[in-house]
Amino acid sequence: MSEPSGPPRDEYPVEQLTDYLDRGRTPRDPQIESSPQAQMVLAALARLRSLSVPLIERDGELSAPLAQGWIATILSRLGTESRAGRMIPLSHPDPAVQLHVTEGAVRGLLRTVGDAVPGVLMISCSLAGEVTVPGALVTVNVAVSVYWRESIPSLIHLLRDALSRSLVDHTELHVAAINITVADAHAIDVHSREARLDG
Template identity: 35%
Template sequence: MSKNPETLSCGRTLDQLSDYLDAGRQPADPYIDTCAECQAALHALEQLNALTSELVDQDSREQSEADADWLGSIFSNIAFEARSGRSIPIDPVLPEAAGPGDELSQTEGAVISLIRAAGDELDNAMIGRCRLEGDVTEPGAEIRVDIRVTALWGAPLQRLAKELRRKIYAALALHTQLTISGIDIAIIDIQRAEELGDDNQ
């Protein structure tokens, strides 16, 4: 798989993280293992590896270039989203949860990782671009989730979008205080999965 040397704000690159995965996370790197940005990127890279391992190898130069463009866009989005991004304020559920003057928050990158994790539960889809549209720094502001999805060939697209939307809504309701006004899902690509035992086609 070609790699894009995108750099996270912590200084690690996707090349380094990809190599770390290829080595089975050995020898252990204490920084990578405790860095939230690295962990978010590693999680996305693992899903990308799982998906691309199922895709059919194409011999044509045109298809290879298309695959390279697709993978490049995925890598760029992984690096962009793993960065911390905006700080999203959180009101403590219990007054004693925060001390005087404390301000609780979660990062935009953490929320996007949460959305990706919800998408990981579906075997026939890969979330590419994912953005939170709206002012997440303003408590109660309406936020729309905008995602681009690659689906595997043969997946029922309407059912896929409906199930993905349901999982994302549930995850955001459970783990964030964002006011989600809508989730926009665009299926922008379909990749053919390998059909085992059908090599002659």
């Protein structure tokens, strides 16, 4: 019996998922649709597209090279962050049972939570520290783009609170700090029902 073709589940390249999204997710690929990694990347790609397409359409050829370079940076980060990475232990009442969550899953969770904060678009997310050692202090580093009409201090407060709550709810990491860098500002409100173009 021959082995199934294509990459193993949870190891789909961003380029392949971009093509799949461009085709309207048809024909439906059951492996992609059942892969948590693929679903995280597809959701991030859809959010990114909701910002980039109106930006290019609004400013035309002058904005296209800048927007495409910015998009390429985020796509590159997505490809790296979606990999499984290190195994983060979870406790269980039965010492014979070993539970883990992958570093990629935690990064995907944080990216989804961050993108859900109105006015914020996640650019990158990483975990620094010995995440494989229970009780070790870990630092979360994120870079974001913010909607230029929002208060940056307010957005940072909301984002840090949302990230902190998600880590408490879904992991047992001992977080020493959540460092947030505002690396860019965008002029399109990606959280409105229809992207508003300002300026």
